[in-house]
Structure formats: structure tokens, C-alpha cells
Amino acid sequence: MNQPNVPPLVSAVDPRAARAARLEAARAELRTATERGEGGRVALKQYSQRMDALLQQLFVEASVAAQPVGVFALGGFGRRQLCLHSDIDLLILFAGPLWPEDERFLAAFLNPLWDVGLTIGHHVREVTEGAGLDADNPEFQLALTDARAIAGDATLLDAFFAASSGAVAATRTFEALKTLIADRHARFNDTFYQLEPDVKEAPGGLRDLFGAMTIAKLTDPALFTRPGGDPRSLDDAEEFLLRVRSVLHLETKRHHDVLSHELQEVVADRLRYQGDTPRQRVERLMSEYFRHARAVDRGLRWTLRTAPLPIGPNLVRSAEGIRFVDVREAAGRPETWLALFQAAIDQGCGVSDEALACVQQNAGRFTAEEFFPTAASRDGLLRFLKPHAGLYARLSEMHDSGLLGQMFPEFKAISCRVVRDFYHKYTVDEHTLLTIRNLERLMDAAPERQRFARLLGEIDAPELLVLALLYHDIGKSKDDDHHVESARVARLMFGRLHLDRDASETIDFLVTHHLDMSVAAFRRDTEDPEIVRQFAEMVGVEERLKMLCLMTLADVEAVSRETLTPWKEELLWRLYVDTYNYLTLSYSDQVIDRNQAAIAAVVEGREPDLTAKEVEEFLQGLPRRYLQLFSREAVSRHVRLSRGLGRDVLHAWIEKTDAAWELTVITRDKPFLFSNISGVLSSYGMDILRGYAFTKPDGLVVDTFHFTDEERFLELNPEDGEALVIRRLEEVIAGRVDIASRLKGREEGALRQRLPGFSPVVHCDNDSSRRYTIVEIVAENRLGLLYRVSRAMSESGCDVDLVLIATEGRRAIDVFHLTRGGKKLTPAQQQEVTANLHRVLEGRS
Amino acid sequence: MKLIKAIVRPNKVDEVKDALERLQISGMTVTEVRGHGKQKGHTAIYRGQEYNVSLLPKMEIEVVIPDSVVDDAVKAITQAARTGEIGDGRIFVLPVGESYKIRTGEREM
Numbered sequence: 001m002n003q004p005n006v007p008p009l010v011s012a013v014d015p016r017a018a019r020a021a022r023l024e025a026a027r028a029e030l031r032t033a034t035e036r037g038e039g040g041r042v043a044l045k046q047y048s049q050r051m052d053a054l055l056q057q058l059f060v061e062a063s064v065a066a067q068p069v070g071v072f073a074l075g076g077f078g079r080r081q082l083c084l085h086s087d088i089d090l091l092i093l094f095a096g097p098l099w100p101e102d103e104r105f106l107a108a109f110l111n112p113l114w115d116v117g118l119t120i121g122h123h124v125r126e127v128t129e130g131a132g133l134d135a136d137n138p139e140f141q142l143a144l145t146d147a148r149a150i151a152g153d154a155t156l157l158d159a160f161f162a163a164s165s166g167a168v169a170a171t172r173t174f175e176a177l178k179t180l181i182a183d184r185h186a187r188f189n190d191t192f193y194q195l196e197p198d199v200k201e202a203p204g205g206l207r208d209l210f211g212a213m214t215i216a217k218l219t220d221p222a223l224f225t226r227p228g229g230d231p232r233s234l235d236d237a238e239e240f241l242l243r244v245r246s247v248l249h250l251e252t253k254r255h256h257d258v259l260s261h262e263l264q265e266v267v268a269d270r271l272r273y274q275g276d277t278p279r280q281r282v283e284r285l286m287s288e289y290f291r292h293a294r295a296v297d298r299g300l301r302w303t304l305r306t307a308p309l310p311i312g313p314n315l316v317r318s319a320e321g322i323r324f325v326d327v328r329e330a331a332g333r334p335e336t337w338l339a340l341f342q343a344a345i346d347q348g349c350g351v352s353d354e355a356l357a358c359v360q361q362n363a364g365r366f367t368a369e370e371f372f373p374t375a376a377s378r379d380g381l382l383r384f385l386k387p388h389a390g391l392y393a394r395l396s397e398m399h400d401s402g403l404l405g406q407m408f409p410e411f412k413a414i415s416c417r418v419v420r421d422f423y424h425k426y427t428v429d430e431h432t433l434l435t436i437r438n439l440e441r442l443m444d445a446a447p448e449r450q451r452f453a454r455l456l457g458e459i460d461a462p463e464l465l466v467l468a469l470l471y472h473d474i475g476k477s478k479d480d481d482h483h484v485e486s487a488r489v490a491r492l493m494f495g496r497l498h499l500d501r502d503a504s505e506t507i508d509f510l511v512t513h514h515l516d517m518s519v520a521a522f523r524r525d526t527e528d529p530e531i532v533r534q535f536a537e538m539v540g541v542e543e544r545l546k547m548l549c550l551m552t553l554a555d556v557e558a559v560s561r562e563t564l565t566p567w568k569e570e571l572l573w574r575l576y577v578d579t580y581n582y583l584t585l586s587y588s589d590q591v592i593d594r595n596q597a598a599i600a601a602v603v604e605g606r607e608p609d610l611t612a613k614e615v616e617e618f619l620q621g622l623p624r625r626y627l628q629l630f631s632r633e634a635v636s637r638h639v640r641l642s643r644g645l646g647r648d649v650l651h652a653w654i655e656k657t658d659a660a661w662e663l664t665v666i667t668r669d670k671p672f673l674f675s676n677i678s679g680v681l682s683s684y685g686m687d688i689l690r691g692y693a694f695t696k697p698d699g700l701v702v703d704t705f706h707f708t709d710e711e712r713f714l715e716l717n718p719e720d721g722e723a724l725v726i727r728r729l730e731e732v733i734a735g736r737v738d739i740a741s742r743l744k745g746r747e748e749g750a751l752r753q754r755l756p757g758f759s760p761v762v763h764c765d766n767d768s769s770r771r772y773t774i775v776e777i778v779a780e781n782r783l784g785l786l787y788r789v790s791r792a793m794s795e796s797g798c799d800v801d802l803v804l805i806a807t808e809g810r811r812a813i814d815v816f817h818l819t820r821g822g823k824k825l826t827p828a829q830q831q832e833v834t835a836n837l838h839r840v841l842e843g844r845s
Numbered sequence: 846m847k848l849i850k851a852i853v854r855p856n857k858v859d860e861v862k863d864a865l866e867r868l869q870i871s872g873m874t875v876t877e878v879r880g881h882g883k884q885k886g887h888t889a890i891y892r893g894q895e896y897n898v899s900l901l902p903k904m905e906i907e908v909v910i911p912d913s914v915v916d917d918a919v920k921a922i923t924q925a926a927r928t929g930e931i932g933d934g935r936i937f938v939l940p941v942g943e944s945y946k947i948r949t950g951e952r953e954m
Contacts, residue, residue, distance in 0.1 A: 525856045527932065567877035571855065571902050577891045763893030776893035813892055 015061070019054065020116045026050035030084055031250055037271040039246025040239045041081070048073075048080040051088065052150050055113075059151035062108035066101035069094050070152035071109075074123075078146030079210070081242060084249035085256075088113065089121040089143055093156040096126055119255070130160035138176030145173060145214050170310035174218055178304065181211050192293040199245050200257040204293025206241050209234060212296070212303040219307045219316045220325060224299075228306060234299050237292035243271060244289070259289070315343050323352035331358055334366040335377050337403065341394040342384050351397050360401040368496055371407045378497050381407075385463040387456065389444065392437035399429065408470065410489045413477035425560035428476045434558035435469045439550060448566070451573060452553055455546045458808040464503055465547045467493075468510035469554060487512040501631075509544060510551055517552040521575040522568060535575065536582040537590075540628045542806075545583060549576045583625075584815050585768035585776075588802050590624045602627065607636040615639050621696045623802065629692060629704075641666045642700055650730055654722040660689060660708045663725075667733070669699045674800045675790035677703060679739035680729045682746065682784040685711035693803035705805070740791075743784055760841040764830040772801065772817035773825040775833065779841050781812040792836040793818060798825070846941040846953075847915050851906045852878065853926040853934040858904045864921035865906075868914055874907040882935060903934060909941055 026047055033043035052073070059071055074089040076082060092109075094102060106124065113120050123140065147157055185203050188194060192204030200206045212234065216223040224231040247270045248256050248263060259267060268281035273288075275281035308318035314325045314336065322344045324330035330337070337359055344351045372378045385391070398404040405412040417428040424431055439462075445453035456462060471493065475485025490511045494504040520526065520535045539545045552572060557564040592599055599619050603612045618639045619627070630638070641651040650667040665677055674693055681688055691705040714721040731737040760779035768774055777789055790800055793816060802817035820829055853861055858875060865873065879900040889896055910918055919936055927933055944953040 523856050523859070525854055525928065527854075527930070528928075565877055567879060567902050570879070574889070574902075577889055581890065761893040763890065765890070778892050778894070 016112065016115060019058075019112055022050075022054055023116050023118070026054075027084060030246070034084070034243075034246040034250045035270065037243060037247070039084075039250070040243045043246065044082060044242060045080045047084075048077060048082040051077070051082055055090075056151045058109055058112055061112075062105050064101075065094070065105035066099040067095045068153040068156060069102070069105065070154055070156040071150045072157055073146075073148045073150050074121075074143040075146055076210075078143070078148040080148075083242075083245055083255075085119075085254050086249075087119045087121045087255070090123070090150075091144070091147060091157075092122060092124045093153075093160055094124070094126050095153070095156060095159075096128075098124075098126070125160065127156050127159040130162065138173075138180060141173045141176055142180070142214060145217060170218055170312065174215065174310050177211055177214060181208070181300070181304075192297050193290065196258055196260045197289065197293070198258045199241050199248065199289075202293075204290075204295075204297040205257075206238075206245065208300045209238055209241065209296045212300045215303045215307045218310050218325070220318070223303065223307060226306070228302055230295070230299060230302075233292075233295040237295045237299075240288065240292045241296075247271065311343050311347060312339055315339060317343070317347050317349065318352060320354070321350040321352040322347065323355040324358060327354065327358050330355075331362045334362070334371050335373050337371065338377070338380055338384055341398060342380065344394055345384070345388050345390040348390065350393065356397060356401050359398075359403050363402045363406045366406060368407055368409055372497065375498070381497065382461075382463045385466040387436070387439045387443060387462050387466060389440060391440045391466070392433055395433055395436060399433065408493065410474050410492060411470065413489075414474055417477060419476050423559060423563075426558075428473050431558050432470060432473055435472070435551075435554040436466055438554040438557045439466065439469065442550070448569075452550060452569075454808075455550055455576075458806075459546055459550075460543065461503065461506070464506050465510065465551060468507045468514070468547075469551060471507070472511050472514045472551070472555065483512055483515055486514075506544065506547070510547055513538065513548060514551055514555060517548050517572070517575065518556055521552070521571045526571070526575045526578060532575070532578045532582055536579045539579060539583070541625070542580060542583050545576065545579055581768065584804055585765060585774050587623050587625045588769045588772050588817050592619045592622050592624050592627065596624070599627075602632060602635055605632045606639075607633075610636055610639055614643065618642055618700075621698065622694055622702075625692075626694055626702070638666060638702055642702075645700065648734065650733055652726045652729055654714070654725060657706070660706055661686075661714060663703075663705045663707065665701065665703045665705075665729070667701050669695050669701045669799070670733070672791065672794045673701060673733065674703065674803060675787050675794055676732045676739055677705065677729065678790055679743055679784070679787035680725065680732050681705060681707055682787050683728070683739060683742045684709075684713045684725060685746070685783065686713075687781070687783070687807075688786050688805060689807045691803070691805040693800065693805075695799075695801040703803075739787075743787065746783055760838070762834050762837045762841070764825070764834055766824055766830070769817065771824070772819060773830060775816045775818060775837070777812070777814045777816070777837065777841070779812050779814075781807050781810050785812055785841075786814065788840045789814065789837055790816070792840045793833060796829070796833045796836050797821075798829075798833060846944065847910060847912055848939040848941050849906075849908050849910060849915070849918055849922070850937040850939065851922045851926065851934065852880070852882075852903050852936075853906065853922070854928070854932065855902055855904050857926040857928075857934075858906065860925040861906055861922050864925040865908060865918060868917055868921055870908055870910055870914065870918060872908065876905045876907070878903050878905045882932075901932065909944065 029050070030039065030043055030047040033039050033046075055071060070093045072078070072091040072093065074091050076086055077089050082088070092106065110120060110122065149157060184201060184207065188198075188202050190203065192202060194202050198205060220226075223229060224234065244259060244267055245257055247267045248259065250270075251263060251266050264282045264285060265278045268275075268278070268285040271285065273281040273284040275284055308316035308323070310325075311317050311322070314330055315322060316325055322340055324340070330340075340351055340355055340359070372381055395404060398407070399411075399415075405415060411429070411432075414428040414432065419428060426434065439456065442449060442453040442456045459465065468490070471486055471490040473482060473486060474489045475482035475487075478485050487508055490507055491504070493499075494507070499507070516535070516538065520531060524531045526532060536545075539548060549572065553564070553569070556568065556572075599616060602619065603615050606612065606615050615635075619635075627635070645651075645666070645668060647668045647670075650665065652663065652665045652667075655662050655664075663677075663681065667673070678688060686707040687710050688705050688707045691703065691707075693701070693703040695701050709715060714725070717724065728737065732739045761777065763776045765774040765776070775793070779785060779789075786805065790803075793800055798818040798820050799822075800816055801819060804815040806813045818825060818833070825833065851861065855877075862873065862875075865871075879902055881901055906922070908918065915938060919938065922936055945951065946953070
């Protein structure tokens with residue numbers, strides 16, 4: 001680039017004068033071009049570059065800031081179309097919070113610009129403020145689309161954008177732009193036929209032109225080359241409008257963009273329009289203006305009509321489906337591909353052929369790990385695998401394009417695999433994907449399938465079920481027992497996806513046992529209680545039962561259209577119900593005894609400070625279910641805390657789980673203990689989702705409550721919130737605080753919000769357990785429900801020994817194992833408890 | 846020639862089939878059916894609520910056999926399908942007037 005003629009001596013003597021001279025030289029250069037009628041793109045780009053150099057010099061002279069900083073040009077300056085009297089729009093980005101040295105840097109950098117008479121529009125931000133970009137003003141969002149690095153650390157801009165939600169930012173920018181255009185057009189009565197047009201703001205002016213270009217940049221860089229686009233007309237219009245604007249700035253010596261009657265003559269002369277009279281020259285100028293304005297207006301309307309909708313970073317929704325904005329960039333970033341398919345699910349459409357072709361061409365270049373390099377990307381995969389309408393279709397697209405086999409290399413082994421068993425009708429890969437479609441279809445199930453659909457809604461992590469289905473038949477690539485091979489292969493995936501132990505064990509269980517429920521349901525006599533008992537003990541807990549039941553349903557249905565008959569569905573459902581009842585009602589009779597293999601494993605794996613004897617003594621008398629619910633580490637902790645536990649000693653702690661909290665209490669049983677614990681949690685507005693209460697024959701209690709902190713008490717009190725809850729628990733259990741009075745106001749509010757038409761169910765059962773009367777309650781889940789019902793039981797003289805708490809949507813499903821005076825309840829006592837519970841559930845007390 | 850219709854527990858089909866095959870009876874029709882006899886279904890409870898399971902899943906096995914093996918066939922089915930509990934099923938023996946092979950039109954007596 002040629003430098004304008006700057007007197008060197010002045011520069012050496014007075015930096016301020018040198019800067020002024022340098023700026024004046026750049027302006028003179030632009031003035032000269034404009035006087036010749038050539039103040040268009042080339043001249044403006046040259047002036048912008050002179051300004052870049054000035055800013056770069058100032059950046060160096062302003063000394064070093066305390067941290068990385070970058071200077072970026074915005075708006076027209078960012079597009080290198082700086083006019084003679086345009087504002088200099090800058091974004092100054094710092095890596096972190098500003099220090100005094102940074103303030104000094106800013107002053108040293110900006111003050112000289114003001115000194116030389118420039119109008120500066122500057123935004124000073126930290127990169128983390130990119131996260132708040134969505135809430136920022138729309139003009140700023142738009143200006144950012146043209147951001148261009150001038151000096152300092154250019155990578156800060158990427159970090160700034162990375163801090164924002166790209167999807168939201170792109171969509172908001174697009175929406176903001178549409179609103180700004182509509183508002184601006186309204187100011188001009190929505191017509192570009194203005195006798196004295198503002199060449200920047202009026203319809204058909206520069207802002208419309210840049211608006212169309214911005215939309216293309218956000219949605220489809222090749223938009224104007226697609227059928228119907230007219231890029232040459234827009235190029236011509238841009239050159240014309242910039243030349244006119246340059247003359248307006250030159251003649252008015254200020255930032256003035258209105259082509260008034262007086263200025264029309266001057267502009268016509270500068271741009272050398274022919275005519276014998278000024279009027280003729282003006283008419284030719286304005287005729288040309290309206291021709292270009294019309295082209296811009298048409299171009300903008302076409303762009304708004306045709307442009308795909310931005311829906312995520314580098315993603316748009318077009319008529320052909322979801323596609324990448326920049327295919328070349330996407331081709332090298334496999335970690336972004338899942339978002340393509342997730343967006344298709346979210347938007348209820350397909351993936352475009354263009355995007356699928358990109359995936360197909362490039363999938364083979366990457367290893368499985370490269371698709372999910374971060375915890376966020378792995379979480380994204382699990383979110384994607386939750387059953388939703390469209391999941392099967394998207395997985396099929398991923399499979400057909402070779403992506404599924406790259407993400408899950410083990411899946412390649414069953415691609416188009418044929419197993420001749422005169423039973424399956426489809427290849428193994430398609431059968432596998434159809435199982436997932438069957439699960440997905442339960443989201444919108446027919447009435448006769450609603451019972452299974454409800455199970456799907458009750459599962460905590462249905463994505464694990466989908467993962468298990470994806471792997472359940474991979475072992476069919478070999479001829480041996482395929483479930484064993486499938487489980488072996490599935491384990492290869494656990495580490496790659498960094499699945500936690502619970503998730504891994506769940507998938508392992510489902511894949512290993514995916515045939516067992518159909519064998520039991522269809523080929524065993526499920527009316528035999530022993531068959532149900534064996535099956536229930538294999539399954540262990542309700543969550544796994546529900547998953548296995550749905551897996552069986554989906555698997556059998558995917559064999560062929562005729563395989564899953566209503567008859568088989570009924571058999572499957574009956575086995576589910578019998579097993580569910582066994583797990584929830586009869587588990588109390590299955591007590592850990594000294595000779596059980598499971599106890600030996602726990603004793604063997606105990607922590608060094610525990611003796612075998614104390615572990616054995618702790619476990620004896622607890623239901624076997626206890627061992628299925630708690631890890632060895634948790635058991636060790638329980639054993640340790642139960643050592644020499646006095647009557648009034650209470651050990652309690654709260655831990656954060658994924659999306660909720662967990663309170664564990666170890667103490668000695670006493671009247672109203674369970675209702676008091678429930679009441680304390682409710683008094684903080686906490687919603688108890690599930691939990692277990694175990695009482696040993698010697699009175700030792702181990703209770704666990706899984707709850708959400710609806711009023712964010714723990715979150716807002718990170719220092720002492722947990723301690724405050726536990727302190728109140730101790731006070732309530734010691735009888736120093738009356739929890740009933742604390743809950744009164746909350747309970748009244750909760751009772752006023754009853755769901756219409758929801759009748760609570762209370763069912764007493766004296767048959768399912770040898771030792772306990774079982775009370776099942778299904779009721780609307782409301783604050784304090786558990787407190788109220790357990791209190792009613794205690795008030796009826798019952799001991800609450802074992803409790804299973806579950807919440808499914810807005811329904812609470814609680815199962816209590818009760819005794820009164822150490823015995824099961826008599827029919828009269830059952831009636832009394834039932835009446836009390838109904839009174840409480842219906843808000844009559 | 847007799848038609849034997851046996852209503853048996855679903856898990857007993859394979860054992861009945863094996864027993865009939867030991868008598869050289871191989872052609873049969875097996876159908877999933879639902880119904881009840883004296884058993885009249887029962888009441889099940891799921892989440893505290895009762896629901897009536899009146900029509901129980903069963904399997905119906907149909908075989909057409911010569912009169913000479915009817916007694917053996919009934920005995921074999923009974924032994925194979927019996928558990929001794931209510932709901933083991935029923936066996937019906939019906940006379941067959943005529944029988945035709947669809948492929949050839951051949952009439953069998």
C-alpha cells in the first residue's frame with residue numbers, strides 16, 4: 001500500500017501533530033478521489049486501511065495493557081467502507097476484568113483519536129461478556145457481524161463469540177435485523193421513491209444493501225449465486241451509493257447522507273452526469289438512483305424470502321432441511337456434526353443432502369474420539385439419544401452416510417448383516433434402528449400402548465436404553481451367544497464416552513439380559529411365583545425392570561410387523577406388573593443373611609478401617625434391596641457412622657447429584673422420624689422425588705431422600721445452606737422445633753393448588769409381605785405430601801419401617817411398609833389408617 | 846379322523862409339540878388366543894389400583910389325526926401340558942367330515 005505524503009520532520013517533533021498530518025493526508029487522498037467522482041469501494045478501502053495503520057501505530061504507542069487486548073473494527077469500518085466523516089466504530093476486547101493499567105492503556109489509545117477530531121464509537125468488553133451478547137442491543141449484534149481485527153490479540157474475538165450461545169446469537173441477530181429493517185422502512189413510509197432520499201437509511205439505501213449481505217453471511221454465503229439472486233445489480237448499486245455518499249460527506253464536510261435537492265446538482269456534477277441543464281443532469285442522477293434503489297429493495301426482499309433460518313453455529317434451516325452455512329469449515333470440525341442432526345430433531349425436519357454429502361465425504365477421516373472430544377460434546381450425544389420424534393430417521397441418515405459407524409465403530413460389524421433365523425425380517429443394523437423407532441413411537445402411542453408409554457416417561461435416563469438398544473445385537477456379527485458378545489463390545493464404548501459407573505452398569509445389564517424378559521414372559525409359566533421371584537431377583541430394581549420391559553417390547557416389535565401381537569404385549573405387561581409388585585411389595589421379606597454371596601463380596605471389598613464382623617452385623621436384617629441401591633463406598637460410610645450410635649445421635653449429610661440433591665440420614669428410630677425428615681425438606685420448599693427408608697430390627701435407620709431445591713435455598717447459600725438444613729433437622733428430631741407450625745403456611749398454599757379430577761389412591765395389602773402391612777399411595781405430588789401422609793400413619797400408631805418414594809411426572813407413588821406394635825395391621829386398623837390418609841390427601845385436615 | 850383342539854398354557858406349547866411328534870404327529874396349527882375357563886381370570890393390583898385380568902393368554906393347538914391315535918394324542922397332550930394348577934387348559938375332540946389338500950385337490954377320508 002502506498003503511504004500518503006506525510007511530512008517526516010513534524011512526526012519526529014510532535015506525535016500529535018504527526019497523527020493529525022497523517023489523518024489529513026489520508027482524508028485528502030479520499031477527497032481527491034471523491035472530487036473525481038471516484039469515492040467508491042476502492043477509495044473507501046484505501047481510506048480504511050490508512051485508518052487501520054493509524055490505529056495500529058497508536059496501539060503500539062499506548063504501551064502494554066495488563067493483559068491480552070485486541071482492537072476490532074465494526075460496522076462500515078469493519079467492511080472497509082469508511083467514509084470521510086463516518087464514525088470510527090471499535091470493539092476493544094480484554095481477556096479478563098480491567099486493571100488500572102488497562103484503564104491507562106485505554107486512555108492512551110483513545111484520547112489521541114479524539115484529539116485529532118475523529119468521532120469514535122467504542123465498546124470496551126471482556127471476552128466473558130460474549131455470554132451476555134444475546135441480551136445486548138441489536139445494533140451492536142449487527143455491527144459485530146462485520147468485526148475485523150486491527151491490532152492486538154485477534155483470537156480474543158473468537159473467545160468472545162465462543163462465550164455466547166452461537167445458536168441464539170445468530171437467530172437473535174437475524175430477528176433483530178428484520179425488526180430494524182421494518183422499523184427503518186416505516187420511518188420512510190415503506191417506499192424508496194423519496195424525492196430527497198437518505199442514501200444510507202432510506203429503503204433501497206446502503207443499510208438495506210448491507211442488511212441483505214449480512215443475512216447472506218449469517219445464513220448462506222452463496223445465497224446470491226443461487227437461482228433468483230442478482231449479485232451484479234447489488235454490486236453496481238453498492239458502488240453507486242458509496243460514490244454518492246462520499247460526495248455528500250465531501251460537500252457538507254460532515255456525516256450527512258441525505259441527497260437533498262441542493263446537493264443533487266452537486267452530486268450530479270461530481271459524478272459527471274450529462275445534460276445541458278442542471279435539471280437534466282439531476283434527472284439522470286435520480287433516475288440512476290431509483291434504478292439502484294429498486295435493485296437493492298428487490299434484492300433485500302428476495303433475501304428475506306429466500307434466506308434459510310439461522311438455528312445454530314454454522315447451521316441454518318432451509319427448504320431442503322438443516323445444512324451448514326460454511327461447508328468447508330464444517331468438514332474439518334467433526335465435533336459439530338451431531339448438532340446438525342440434533343437441530344433436525346429440534347426443528348422437526350431432515351438434514352439436507354448437501355450436509356449429508358459433506359458428512360459422508362469426510363466421516364472416514366476421523367476417529368470415534370474426535371466426534372466427542374469434550375464433556376459437553378459427550379453430554380450432547382446423550383441428549384441426542386433421548387427418544388424423540390425423528391431420532392430413528394436421523395440415526396438412519398447417520399448410518400447411511402457412514403457417520404454412525406465412525407462414531408460407534410463397533411456398529412460397523414452389523415452393517416447389512418444377514419442372520420438367517422427364519423424369524424427376523426430385516427438386516428441386523430436395520431432391526432437395531434427399528435427398535436429405537438419403536439421406542440420413539442411410544443412418545444405418541446395409541447391408547448392400547450399407553451401403559452408402556454407411561455413407563456418410558458418414568459425412566460430417568462432413557463438415553464441409556466437407546467444406547468443399549470444400539471448395541472444389543474452387535475454380537476450377531478459372530479455366531480456364538482450374541483448377548484455375551486454384544487455386552488463385551490458395548491463395554492468398549494463406555495470408556496470412550498466417559499460414562500459413569502451407574503450408566504455403564506445399566507447398559508451392561510440391559511445388553512446382557514435383553515433376551516431374558518421375552519424368554520420369561522413368552523416361554524415360562526409366569527403364574528408360577530417362583531418364576532417371577534427369580535426374574536425379579538435378576539432385575540433387582542424397578543428402574544431396570546422398566547427399561548428391560550421397554551427394551552423387550554421394542555426388540556420384539558422390530559423383528560417383523562407381525563411378531564409383536566396384542567397377546568404377547570399382554571404377557572409382557574403381566575410379567576412386568578408381577579415383577580414390579582414383587583420388587584416394591586415383597587422386598588421386605590428378602591433379608592440379607594450371613595450366608596449370602598452378596599454379603600461376602602461387600603465384606604471382602606470393605607475399607608481397611610472396618611472389620612468383617614461389623615460389616616456383617618450392619619447388613620444383617622436389612623432387605624437385600626439395600627445392597628442393590630448403595631455402592632460399596634456408601635455401605636462402608638453407613639457402617640462407620642452406625643458404630644456405637646446412641647439413641648439421640650443423628651448423622652446426616654447432603655450431597656449434590658447431577659440435577660438434584662441427596663440427603664442421607666443415619667440414626668435410631670423414634671416416633672414421627674420419617675415424617676419429621678420429610679417435613680424439614682418441605683419446609684425449605686424442596687421437592688422429594690424419590691427415596692428409600694430402611695429400618696433394621698434393632699432400630700437402626702438409613703434413609704435417603706433425592707430432592708430438588710425448588711426455591712434454590714442451597715444454591716443461594718453455598719457456604720452454610722446444607723449445615724442450616726441439617727441443624728434444623730436435628731432441632732426438629734430432638735423436639736426443639738415444631739415442624740408442623742413451620743409448614744402450615746406452605747401447606748395451605750399447596751392444598752389450594754390441587755389438580756382437578758385427580759383422585760388419590762390408597763391401597764392396603766396384608767398378603768404381599770410376611771412381616772408388614774403395605775400401604776401404596778398414588779396421589780398428586782404436592783409440597784409436603786410425604787410429610788402429611790407419614791405423619792397420618794404415625795398418628796394412627798403405626799411404625800414406618802420401610803418406604804419407597806417415587807415421583808412420576810405429577811404423580812407421587814409411595815409404598816410404605818408398616819407395623820403397629822410390631823405386628824401387621826388388623827383389618828380395623830387398616831380401615832382407620834386408610835380413612836386418615838384419605839382425609840389428609842383430600843385436604844380435610 | 847378327528848380334530849383335536851387343545852387350549853394350553855403358553856409355556857407348554859413346546860412340550861406338547863414334542864409329545865405329539867413322538868407319536869409321529871407333526872402337522873399342527875398353533876394360535877395365540879385369550880380366554881378363560883373355570884379359572885375366570887383374576888384381579889391384579891398395580892400401583893394400588895385393581896384391574897381385572899379376565900381374559901388370560903393361552904395357546905390353541907389344532908391337529909387332525911386318525912381315530913386310532915386320538916387316545917394316545919389326548920394322553921400325550923394332557924401329560925405335557927399339566928401343572929396340576931387351575932388354568933392348565935382344555936382338550937376338545939371333534940369329528941372331521943372331509944379334508945382336502947388345497948394344492949392337489951386330493952380328498953382325504
